[in-house]
Amino acid sequence: MWNGDTSLPSHFHADSTPLLQRHPRSSTVTTTLLFIWTVFPWCDRASGQKPRDLRFYPADRLEVKRDADSPRGDMRFTLEFFLLLTHTAVTVFYCHADQFPPPINFWNEWLDPFTVMLSWTKPSSLPDDHEIFFFLKGDPEDKSTCVKGSLRNYRVSENFLTEENISKDWTYNIWTVKDCEHLHSSKPANTIISTWKPRAQLVKDFKCVVYSEVMKCSWIPVNRSLSLTLFYRFCGSLEESIKSLKTCDEPYIVGERSCCDLHLNYSVEDVCVLVETEAAMSTFIARLSVPPPKxxxxxxxxxxxxxxxxxxxxxxxxxxxxxxxxxxxxxxxxxxxxxxxxxxxxxxxxxxxxxxxxxxxxxxxxxxxxxxxxxxxxxGVNKPPDLTLTAVSIAVPLILSICVILCCCSYRRRGVIFPVIPDPSAIFEEMMNGSKELKVTGSLYTPVPERIEACKISLESENS
CATH class of the missing domain: 2.60.40.10 (Immunoglobulins)
Structure with missing residues (x-):
């Protein structure tokens, strides 16, 4: 029910910022809506009827109770329907009002072989006090920047390396957004970044060993007939980093690898390297390592x-x-x-x-x-293992096994191996008693008679 408050309901606004301040161009529609909201309850009171609570509902939920006896029933229905259409028009206008115009004068400029400066101007149709952001995104998916739009002119520096992109050029886009989570609330402006020389792979297996005051780098040239020039510095887009670009002025060769000592003190920052010839160039981040520990x-x-x-x-x-x-x-x-x-x-x-x-x-x-x-x-050294214990563990069971086997065999042939010896006392006892027959209690040795051949003797006469 209406309680005498002529302000708009709290659910009508998308946020706490006043509608007129957020969207100055919607002032006419909003003023009309405020007028209807204020006048409509006054019309009910003037006709002697109880003021009605006006709320916004979807069209399929709009229920209007018309009094057949009241001549103002049609008028109330018309006003409510007009109010619903006005709310819809303001909502649609509000959605389109969040699509900001893209930045203007978006261009780029190389500051050194690794750094590009991006520059743009805030859209002239946006007031200076309008809170917006500029979101920049390049071809490499990890390159993105969000800048608060509180100034009129902007400059941002980014590092671009040829190893990060397969195509010839980079395309950089920029959006004007309300916040950096809604990237496509406006049409982007873009700029194309091109290198001043064609890109090419000039070296391979480029690596550096880091010491306290120098980095010893080496690589394998792709084409040894080409004359290469090497530049290096710590990566970064600050002016101090840009001015620290150095040249490898004393290259040397060790075996199949070309070498150079980079005079850089150790830092946690990456090292950017430029290798170029008269006709091509290549930029990349050096692969760093330290000597193996002793x-x-x-x-x-x-x-x-x-x-x-x-x-x-x-x-x-x-x-x-x-x-x-x-x-x-x-x-x-x-x-x-x-x-x-x-x-x-x-x-x-x-x-x-x-x-x-x-x-x-x-x-x-x-x-x-x-x-x-x-x-x-x-x-240490590999020593042959001590076999004493192993030999003992094998020999002892073997000897015991042999002994057991011999004992078993001896027991079975004990009569042959250990014959029964007659008792001598029985023989002497019978001899003393005069017994002519000798009783032998056991088997005695009986000699085997020897075979005797008969000899024939013949006499011969002396004359013969």
Whole structure:
């Protein structure tokens, strides 16, 4: 029911900002709506009827109770219907009013081989006190920037590298938005960024080893007949970074790789590199690493204490180490240390040869540096195993088995091996009693008679 308040309901506004202030161009429609809202209850009171509570409902829920005896029933229906149409028109106008015009004078300019300055002007149709944002987005999906639109002219610097884009050019878009979550509330303006030389892959396997005061970089040229020039600096779009561009003035060759020492002190920032010839160019971020850590191995009781030497760069508390060992040519076992702790313990078998390798890795909270695995470091020797215990464990059961077998065989042939010997006392007793017959209690030895051949003797005369 109407309570005498002539202000608009709270659910009519999309936010707490007054409608006239948010959309100055909708003032005429809003003024008409306010007039109808105020006058309509006054018309009911003038006709002697109870003022009605006016609310906005969807068209399918609009219910109007018409009094057949009241000549003002048609008038109230017409006013309510007109009020509903007016609300719909204001809502539609409000939705279109959020589509801001795009920025103007959007252009780009190269500041150095890595940095492009983007510049644009705020739309002239928007007042200076209108709160808006400008959202910029380029071809690489990770390149996006949101800028608050409180000024008239703007300049933003971004790094662009040829390794980030496959096509020849970059396309950069910019929107005028109410906030950076609604990106397509207006038509974008765009600019095309082109390199001053055609892009080409001039080197491969470009990597740098970081020391405290120098970075030793090496690469393999794609075409050794081309003369390459290398420029480098820390990545960034600030003026200090742009002015720090340096040239590799003392390149040298080691085997198949070309090398150069970059005179940069260690920093957590990436290193941007430009390699160019007379006809082409290539820009990229150098792949950095640190030298593999050196290992110190000590015997402590039944354990080996393995310690890694921290790299020259970065805080010691930022490093963690992966130590791999292989005892007696068995499977390799790897173990990670705690952050800032360079020492681990490994159970030690003195009869085994241990092979160790390690690499360093910086914590994600410090930087993204790491190292390759170090050369293999050995400790101990492979000794032949002591076979005494093994021989005893085999010989003793074998001897016992043989003894048992011999005992069994002897028991079965005990009569042959151990014959019954007659009792001599019985023989002497019978002899003393005068017995002519000898009673033998057991079998005596009976000699076998020998065969005697008869001899024939013949006499011969002397004359013969």
């Amino acid at each position: 290992l110190t191995i000590r015997e402590v009781g039944d354990y080996l204490t393995v310690s890694a030497t921290p790299p020259e760069v970065g805080e010691k508390a930022c490093w963690t180490y992966e130590v791999c060992h292989k005892p007696c040519s068995k499977t390799k076992v790897c173990q990670n240390t705690s952050i800032g702790e360079p020492t681990i313990k490994v159970p030690y078998d003195k009869n085994c040869l241990y092979e160790f390798q390690s690499k360093a890795r910086m914590s994600k909270y410090c930087s993204r540096l790491n190292s390759n695995f170090s050369e293999t470091v050995t400790h």
